[in-house]
Amino acid sequence: MTEQQTIHFALQTDKTGNIRKILRDDHGLVSENLINLGELVEDKTRLSNFFHEVVYHGAAVIRDMSLRNAPEAVQLFGAQTESGLTIICTAENAVLLDYIQDLTRMNSVQTDTIRHQFKLLSKKTFNEDDLLNRFSQMNNNLVDLQRKLVKKNEALMQLTLQMNTVFESAGLGFVFLKKDGKIDTFNAMGEDFFHRLTGQTIQPGMSILELAVPDSAKGIQDLLSKSLKGDFTSVDVFADGWFEVRTTAVKDDGGRLKEVLLISEEISRRKNYEKTIKSQNEFLYLMNKILRHDLANVFTITKSATSLYKRTSNEEMLDSIVEASDRGIRTIDRMKSAEKILHDPDTLRPLSLERAVYRVMRDYKNLSFTCHGQGCIYADDLIYSLLNNLVSNAIRHGKATEMMFEISEEGESVVLKVANNGKPIPAGIRDKVFDENFKFGETAQTGLGLFIVQKTTLRYGGVVKVESCKEWNTCFIFTFPKITEPGETIKSENCE
Structure with a gap:
């Protein structure tokens, strides 16, 4: 061939x-x-x-x-x-x-x-057999690879499930963001947070920067913008409850930014604790001021009476010393009873202004007074210190010999007028008398008395002003919210 x-x-x-x-x-x-x-x-x-x-x-x-x-x-x-x-x-x-x-x-x-x-x-x-064997081997390799991928996928799903369980058991929502700001994956709590915040339901592939964030939570937009640039921080936002939102980097094996993890944590309870602690600190500060001020008055009277007794041997001074000492003891007792307020410093109860006036004035036996009208306000035991400061200031600084208390209702308010016949407060300083540490005149002491009066009034949701009234040289006018339900306790409006 x-x-x-x-x-x-x-x-x-x-x-x-x-x-x-x-x-x-x-x-x-x-x-x-x-x-x-x-x-x-x-x-x-x-x-x-x-x-x-x-x-x-x-x-x-x-x-x-x-x-x-x-x-x-x-x-x-x-x-x-x-x-x-x-x-x-x-x-x-x-x-x-x-x-x-x-x-x-x-x-x-x-x-x-x-x-x-x-x-x-x-x-x-x-030959053909070699080719078929090679393709068979390739097919076996592909099957093995597929099995490994399935196992890795199952392991990844299990890890995701475990991570989701850990996050949700800790009360945490998470959203993974790609570097361009698009949503990758998230858990139910992360989805719930953004629904609360924007009213929208997030979806994979949606841009987080395009969500309609309300003006009250614009801080989260700054947080997201910074985080996508590698600047990770946290911010508190209100979304039908308080949340702390923080971000962190998810890096690849080379240490490069791969994704951004956004974590949301509901912190309403923590916020309430912070508010309570702040309120307790303010209350302790006020109690400390009251105690210092009231006891300073007692010691001043005691010192003056002792000095006069040494010079004159007037036994009436001994009575003044005893009376001042009893007042100091009652002040300490009131502070003891006020300690219970510390456990819930914002809670107020209905109190009769008329009864409070008579309870305070029994410590001033040599001072003439009248009390007209009745009215109840939401208050606590600090009301006695408020009234006591007004009376002691009138005696010490104004040399008053007579006090007048007038209680009335005006619409949705209860008005209390406290006047005395002592020296009037000059018009030029009336706007300053409620400032902390403000002092005026030769008889000035700590400058805390009227500051305490104003802080306590604000605690009860009221306002106070000072002016000259007809037939009286100095008149303090208080306006408090009227009680709506007798016997009801409320939270104080601690306005500053």
């Missing part, structure tokens, strides 16, 4: 079998109208696998191929060259290397390249 009889045809094709050039056609199997080698082959799947092997390894052979116009099975050799793929069809079991030299007469065929590829091919048997 000659070479010409053995080599049926030789072609140049592309990687998919499209014919670029007919190099040789000894038996007329390839017509000029033939476009793709697949038109000659019965089993196109095997031919496709053959082309894949040629492209992947540089050369391949496939045997026992049936051609439509060939009476016997043939074999195909393929090799990669610079001009494409060279495909040679020969009789079954022909040794191609014996015929390579004959191909040198074919234009544009690089014989040396083909010879080299097929020498390699002769050392490695690339």
